[in-house]
Amino acid sequence: MEYRIAIVEDNATARTTLRGHLLPIGHLNVRSFASGVELKSALRKQHFELLLMDYHLGQGKSGVEWIHALREAGYIRPSTGIIFLTSDRSPQAIGRIMDLQPDILLIKPYTIASLTRQIRHYISYRHYADPILKEMDNKQRSNAISLLQKQVREGVPSRLVNDIRKLYARLLYENGEIQRAMNIYDEVLTRSDKVLWAQWGKIRCQYAAGKWPECQSELSTMVHSSLARDRAFEWLASLSFEKKSYGQVEDYLENIKFSELSLSATRMKSIAFQKQNKVVEAIDLFQKKRAMHRSAKDRFNDFTFELAEFYLLLAEESPTTNRRESLSQARKLVGIAGRNQGDRQMLQKRDYLLAFSAILEQDEDKAASLLDEDYMDNYLRTEPSLLVIAAKVHYGLGNEEKANALLLLARQKNEETQAITEQVSNSALIITSGKELGLNHEQAVALNETGTHMFVEKNFLGALKHFYDAFTLSADTAAFGLNLVQCMIEADTAVYRKFSVQSLLSCVAELELTQGNQQRLNQLTLLAQAAAEKKG
Incomplete structure (x- = not known):
């Protein structure tokens, strides 16, 4: 079987040599x-x-x-293999590459023998896992897991054991089988506690399972690793953001060198500034990032669009x-970033931002006229x-x-977002906007119903997530909070995400309650006390 490989290298001589x-x-x-x-x-x-990048x-x-x-x-399929080449040996560069969990990382200067050996190994793995990878691309994760389990029972070739174990953990995580994925990561870390992909896999599982204290403890250790430092601080900032501890968000992100601050982390920091009434600092942050990337059109445009969105938020x-200002x-x-754009995604962004500006000016006719192009209703890559x-x-x-x-x-797309700072910032924006438009409660009801079915089936982890999301979307609906408390007690979970059982009971007690x-609430309070006494 022939596999298509794309080399992306800006140096023409290096491209030719690689080929x-x-x-x-x-x-x-x-x-x-070339780009x-x-x-x-x-x-x-x-x-x-x-x-090959x-x-x-x-x-x-x-x-x-x-x-x-x-x-x-969505341009890259789940099955796509990633190879990175770099001559940059700095911990920051290597750490950012490892964050993507590439299939191969080669440090320049590499030998032809090492490149050949690594790619032949990948081709061998790709051929062996091909049926599984096809199911992944078709979003049939359960089928992919079944096929993988069959291969494990039949015996995986020793040279591919680590590749298949890594794939298995990834599939379980993406399929919502968080504890089973965590078990694999723990097993790998038992053999060697320095395996970076397993460390991050475990942290993602802890986060998804709502075990934020354990997650924070692991991250506090990883900030001392030169390969994981920046990403660990981004994660710690994201946990603080979800708890609305905006001063802590700022403090954590200050630990990342300004030039290394990602777009999503910059956005989170700007929001943290704004929440603390530091609007000037937020604008200055974006302006400095734009100035730093003035000679790099794609990065400059990204930060320019972000600053435009921030100004629209202030106007709203x-x-x-x-x-007016x-x-x-x-x-x-928007005019600067959208100038001479041929990319349909960028054109869509430009026109929706201009349309929103028109809405804020109460010029509905102008807003409507900006929606005429066919790309405005294509949300596949939005x-x-x-x-x-x-x-x-x-x-x-x-x-x-x-x-x-x-x-x-x-909301659905954001669940698939990989960067934690981006996911958390987006989530806050989605919740706030839904509340402003009066659209959150309907979605909260649907989430609560799904959570109730999961609870009845004793899928407590799934139920916890749905009850939590429902209560987050509609925080004045006591029934959603009570469902979350009951599920935490039944699942023997003292802390789930930002809530302890006691803090959640206190939160619900402050709401307007029917008889x-x-x-x-009284019954659940007694149950919580009994559970605490039994443990203590």
């Missing part, structure tokens, strides 16, 4: 590209089973940033009569934050049904 090294290996159809932009254009037309791609986005962006936009929170700044920035803006635009034009659907799509809910 010459790959062709003799066999089983490879090799194409090469992430060229790769993205090619991915619109065809799929590659393997991407240089880390530094000139002055634009790094190879890591391109892989992240292409994954989030201001009285109608005080919006913020809206003027937002439109100016990021969650822009889906929220789109929901606000359609709500402002009187289409509540579409606004609700777009918010729901934003039935008050009786239920």
Whole structure:
């Protein structure tokens, strides 16, 4: 079987050399590209089973940033193999590459023998796991797990055991089987506690299971690792953000060198500033990041669009009569970032931001006219934050049904987002926007119903997540909070995400309660006390 491999390397001589090294290996159809932009254009037309990326791609986005962006936009399939090459031996660069869990990492200068050996190993793994990977690409995770379990029973070749174990843990996690995935990561770490992919896998499982104290403890250790330091601080900041401890968010992100602060971490820090009434500091942060990337068009445009969104947020929170300056700044920035754009995603972002500006100016005709292009209704690759803006635009034009659907799509897409800072920031935006538009309660009811079915089936972990999300979306609905308390008690879970049983009981007690809910609260309080006494 022949596999398609794309080389992405900005140096023409290095591209040619790499191609010459790959062709003799066999089983490879090799194409090469000078930039992430060229790769993205090619991915619109065809799929590659393997991407070979240089880390530094000139002055634009790094190879890591391109892989992240292409994954989030759905250009790269779950099965796509990733190879990274780099001459940068700094812990920050190696750590960011390892965060993506590449299949192969080669440090330049590499030997032809090492490149050949590693790629032949990947091809062997790819051939062995091909039926599983196809099911992954078709989003049939349960089928993929069944096929993998069958292969394990039949005996995995010793040379592929680590690859299959890593794939198995990933599939279990993505399928919501968090504890089983955690067991694999623990097993790997028992053999060696320095396996970075297993360390991060365990942390993701702890986070997904709502075990935030354990998660925070692991992260506090990982900040001392040069390979994991920046990402650990991003995670700690995200946990603080969810607890609305915005001062702590700022403090954690201050530990990351300014030049290394990612786009999503910059956005989170700006929101933390704004929540502390430090609007000037937030704007200054974006302006400094823009200035730093002025010679790199793609990064410069990303930060310019982000600053435009921030100005629109400020305008939205201001009285109608005080919006002019913020809206003027937002439109100016959108014009700069949207100039000479041929990418349909960027065009969609430009036009939705301009349409939202028109809505805030109460110019519905102008907003509606900006929605005429065919790309405006294609949300396949639209990021969650822009889906929220789109929901606000359609709500402002009187289409509540579409606004609700777009918010729901934003929630679903955000669940798949890999970067924790991006996921947490988006989640806060989705919840706040849904509340402003009066659309949260309907989604909360649906989540609560699903959680109730899971609770009856004793799928407590799934039920906890749904009850928590329902109560987060509709925090004045006591029944949702009571369901979460009951599930925590039944699951013997003293702390779930930001709530302890006691803090949640106190939170619900402050709400307006019906007689039935008050009786239920009293019963659950007694049950919680009995459970605590039994443990103590």
